[in-house]
Each structure stands twice: as structure tokens, then as C-alpha cells.
Amino acid sequence: MVFNFLPQECNFFDLFEKQVDYAVDAASYFKRLVTNDSIDKASLQKMHNLEHQGDEITHDIFDRLNKTFITPFDREDIHALAKELDDIIDMLYTIVNRLSVYKLDGADKNLVEFASVIEESVCAVACAVKGLRNTKQFKSVSEFCVEVNRLENVGDSMRDTVLVELFERAKDPISVIKWKEIYEDAETVLDICEDVAHVVQSILVKQA
Amino acid sequence: MVFNFLPQECNFFDLFEKQVDYAVDAASYFKRLVTNDSIDKASLQKMHNLEHQGDEITHDIFDRLNKTFITPFDREDIHALAKELDDIIDMLYTIVNRLSVYKLDGADKNLVEFASVIEESVCAVACAVKGLRNTKQFKSVSEFCVEVNRLENVGDSMRDTVLVELFERAKDPISVIKWKEIYEDAETVLDICEDVAHVVQSILVKQA
Amino acid sequence: MVFNFLPQECNFFDLFEKQVDYAVDAASYFKRLVTNDSIDKASLQKMHNLEHQGDEITHDIFDRLNKTFITPFDREDIHALAKELDDIIDMLYTIVNRLSVYKLDGADKNLVEFASVIEESVCAVACAVKGLRNTKQFKSVSEFCVEVNRLENVGDSMRDTVLVELFERAKDPISVIKWKEIYEDAETVLDICEDVAHVVQSILVKQA
Numbered sequence: 001m002v003f004n005f006l007p008q009e010c011n012f013f014d015l016f017e018k019q020v021d022y023a024v025d026a027a028s029y030f031k032r033l034v035t036n037d038s039i040d041k042a043s044l045q046k047m048h049n050l051e052h053q054g055d056e057i058t059h060d061i062f063d064r065l066n067k068t069f070i071t072p073f074d075r076e077d078i079h080a081l082a083k084e085l086d087d088i089i090d091m092l093y094t095i096v097n098r099l100s101v102y103k104l105d106g107a108d109k110n111l112v113e114f115a116s117v118i119e120e121s122v123c124a125v126a127c128a129v130k131g132l133r134n135t136k137q138f139k140s141v142s143e144f145c146v147e148v149n150r151l152e153n154v155g156d157s158m159r160d161t162v163l164v165e166l167f168e169r170a171k172d173p174i175s176v177i178k179w180k181e182i183y184e185d186a187e188t189v190l191d192i193c194e195d196v197a198h199v200v201q202s203i204l205v206k207q208a
Numbered sequence: 209m210v211f212n213f214l215p216q217e218c219n220f221f222d223l224f225e226k227q228v229d230y231a232v233d234a235a236s237y238f239k240r241l242v243t244n245d246s247i248d249k250a251s252l253q254k255m256h257n258l259e260h261q262g263d264e265i266t267h268d269i270f271d272r273l274n275k276t277f278i279t280p281f282d283r284e285d286i287h288a289l290a291k292e293l294d295d296i297i298d299m300l301y302t303i304v305n306r307l308s309v310y311k312l313d314g315a316d317k318n319l320v321e322f323a324s325v326i327e328e329s330v331c332a333v334a335c336a337v338k339g340l341r342n343t344k345q346f347k348s349v350s351e352f353c354v355e356v357n358r359l360e361n362v363g364d365s366m367r368d369t370v371l372v373e374l375f376e377r378a379k380d381p382i383s384v385i386k387w388k389e390i391y392e393d394a395e396t397v398l399d400i401c402e403d404v405a406h407v408v409q410s411i412l413v414k415q416a
Numbered sequence: 417m418v419f420n421f422l423p424q425e426c427n428f429f430d431l432f433e434k435q436v437d438y439a440v441d442a443a444s445y446f447k448r449l450v451t452n453d454s455i456d457k458a459s460l461q462k463m464h465n466l467e468h469q470g471d472e473i474t475h476d477i478f479d480r481l482n483k484t485f486i487t488p489f490d491r492e493d494i495h496a497l498a499k500e501l502d503d504i505i506d507m508l509y510t511i512v513n514r515l516s517v518y519k520l521d522g523a524d525k526n527l528v529e530f531a532s533v534i535e536e537s538v539c540a541v542a543c544a545v546k547g548l549r550n551t552k553q554f555k556s557v558s559e560f561c562v563e564v565n566r567l568e569n570v571g572d573s574m575r576d577t578v579l580v581e582l583f584e585r586a587k588d589p590i591s592v593i594k595w596k597e598i599y600e601d602a603e604t605v606l607d608i609c610e611d612v613a614h615v616v617q618s619i620l621v622k623q624a
Contacts, residue, residue, distance in 0.1 A: 382586050
């Protein structure tokens, strides 16, 4: 069955697809930034723009939610989904901004690894969210959620390994302060992805 | 139209007005403290009292909400509004407490600047919340919300500038740890004010 | 009156009792760990297992909530209760994991004290939650909630005292970074217990 309850102009599925596309763009750009470039004003601005576009679509979803009586799934789930997807992009921007504030230039192999896992996870999130439109895809939606949960565990281990290393090598406390925060924020992106997966899974349960 | 659905004894508007008045008191006292005084036991206690009074009114709102069937706007918005207003005062107390624990005496020009922006933002929050009582004021309520959002952006830039400076001058890592936290907490107050503005804006949308 | 609205197989009270029992187990094991043992792989794994068992019961509660129409108290309170109880165990695991990552071996008297207060608070939480099953116990439920609130205040003072001491003795900034986080996380466990008590209190108010 394809959900088609809503007039075109307030189709939540379209809005969520746009929102996850921004999240995927942000995750890809994040990976490119930490892999290749140093963070200059232009790249920080581009990330800020993505964050801003994400914000606008989030508020669009909230506004329509407040004005719409019939929604394709529970209002609280729509709200939570939009909020968490917004948080993904916000956190990616936060990390890029911190790299700039802390003047941490140049690629760091640990952060590059995090960025890869983040990109994978955000792509799985996107597939899960897009699959919500069609009940026939619910089995694969569920599999994408499992994958997001798996990647969050991968991120936990990475963070622990990286912090052990950081504190063992620790010569300069200032550098420890900076990188500890960057790595923890990177892991937080994966936590937020997991939160999205939980919302998606609860939508599946209710529709079952 | 003036909302007057509720018997005097459980008028949520009166309670919210009291709560935002405490928040304004706390923000003003906070500014005075970081501008003029060092944090002694008496000033810490006074801030604690404000936080406690805020707590009491918050729980009063929650209790009435739990016992009331007809509310002037959505229950979840009333809950969120009371919670976020409470968080403003809590965070101000947290900062003052940290200044005391870290023995950071004397005025710091960056924190003084933050305190000014915080006071402006909390006052705008108060005007927005008080305006909810009367639909004729909804246009100005909306403008106060825009102002709160603007001040949050001001706070973001201030925090970035201040952290760049802090890490550039960084001689003593212990001092970096302390001030980084104080400045981030100060910016968080503005984030919470923005959260209040979002709740208020969603109330406006629903009443429109 | 004893609530008995629900078929045995989806009795939320049974699930909550299981969940608080895991929380009490985790708090007791946490106290034993920080008192006697250094954190080896086996003890970290045991704590992880408790966290995992807690997770499973939490998701069990969420799933049943999504599938159940009649619930013994408000859906949002059931959700909040399960979420906060889960957070208690998560945070205890987080602390043990950090002790391991930071290679902080051996008993620290401050942390031992925190662990005692945490165990007391989690036990009071357990008594409060278990009492929800029977309206005749509501008076004692309320008293357990007051006790949890009291212990949160005790924790606040402990954290302040301990941080003053930590920053006064501060020779090694790396050690300050580590212990500051551990102590703050320990206090956060008590904050979460207080959040549970607030949910319980709001359930009481609604049932009154």
C-alpha cells in the first residue's frame, strides 16, 4: 500500500525526503572536508548553509504539523523524526565549527574514519526514512534501522579506542581538550542516527 | 480576544507571568553579579533562592496541568514552556555556582557581555510569554520571538570569538577548562531562550 | 485498590519491576566495582551485560506501549519512566567504561561516596516504582520520591565540594579532565533518579 492521504502541498513524506537528503549532503561534505581540505571560511560557510537549509525544512515540517489534522503517522513521531534529523546536521556543523575555532587544520586519520562511519549511518537513515512511504518496503526499512544500530556500536568502540590513544599520548592538555570534544561529538552524530532509527522502528511497530 | 476560559485559581497565564518575572529577576541579578561583585556566599545563596522559587512555580504549573482538563493551549506546549523557563533560571544558577566553585573572582569582560545579551534575551522572552494572553498582541509576540532568535545567533558568534581568544592565549590549561565551560554555559542560556521562542511560535501557529 | 486491568502478558507493572531490579543490580555492582576492584575486562563486560539487559526490557516496554490501547497510566508517563530508568543504567555503564578508558585504577574515596548515595537513591527509586502497583502504597511512594529529591541535593553538594578540592589540588590538568568528568557523571545519575521521581509524582497527582 502506498500512503496517499494527504494533499500534495503538505505531504510529510516529501518533506522528510528533502530533509534526509540535506542530512546526506551534510555527511558527505563533512567527510570531504575532514579528508581533504582544511576548514577555510568558504567551507565553514557552506556547512552553515546546509545547516540553515535543514533548519528551514524542519520548521516547515513543524508548522505543517501544527496546521494539519490528519497525519500519516503519530504526530509525536513526526515531531521526533524532524527534530532528530535536524540534530544530525546541527551536530555536523558544530564539529566543523569547532575544528575552525580550535584551528585544527589538516586531516586526522581518526576523524576521517569517524566521518566514513557517519556517512554510512546517515545514508542508512535516509534509506529507512524514505522507505516509510510504502508498507511493502517495511522489511528493508527495519534492516536499515538494524544497520544504524550496528554502526552506533562501531562508533562507541572507535571513540573508546581513540580516547585511550589520546590520553596515552597526552603531552599537551590543550590538545587533549580539543580532540576529546571533537571525537565525542563525532560519536554523538551516530547516537542521533540511532535515535532516528528508534523513532522509525516505533512507527513500524504502530503500523504493523 | 482575551482568553478567560479558566477559573482564577488555575490561570496558567498568571503562573507563566510569575515564572518569567523570576527569570528576568535571575537574569538581572546575574548581570549585576558578574559585573560588580565577586561571588560571595550571600550572592550565591540569593541566586539559589531565585532558582528555588522558579522551581516551585514550575511544579505548581505541572501539578495544575495534571489536574486540569481544559487548558488555554496544548498541554504539551504548556509543559514545554514551563520546563524551558525553569531551565533558564537553573542554568544561570549553575553558572554562578561554577564561578564560585572555580574561584573565578572579579569581572570578566566577555562574561559581562554575555550577561547583557542574556538579560536582553530573557526580557524578550518575558514579553513574548506575557503577550500570549491576548490574541491582539500576537504580532508583537512574534516579533519578540524573532528577536530571541537573533540574540541566539549573536551569542553563537560571541562564544566562537571568545573561545578562539581563550585557546590562543591559552597558557594555563586549568583556566581554559574553567572558562570554556563558563562561556559555553552562558551561550546555552541563549539556546534555552530560543527553545522557549520556538514553543511560543508553535502556540501562535496553532491559534492562528 | 490493586490495578489489574491488563492481561498478564502485557503487564507494565511487571516490566517496570524487572527494569528497576536491573537498575538496583547495576547500582550495587557499580558500588562494589569502585570500592574493591580495579576495572578489568570481565567487570566491564558484566556492567555492559546489565546495560544490555536493561536496554532489552526498555524496548520491550516501548513495543508493548505501541501495541497496547489501554494502559494503567498515561502513555507519555510510561514512556518517560522506561526511558529514565534506562538512562540510569546507561550512565552507570558510561562511568565504568570511562574509568577503564582513562585507566583510573584503584578506589577513589570521593567516587566511593558517590556510589553509596547512588545506590541509596536507586533503591528509593525502585521502591517508588514498585509501589505504583497499589494505590494503598501511594503515601509511601510519595515519601520515596521526597527521599530521591533529597539525595539529589546531597549529590549536588558532594560534586561541588569534590570539584573545589580537585581544582585546588590541580597539578596535572589531564587528571583534572578525567576526574571532573567522572564526578559530574556520578552526580548526573542522581539527577536522572530525580527525573524518575518527578515522573512518579506526576503519576500520583493524576491518579489522585
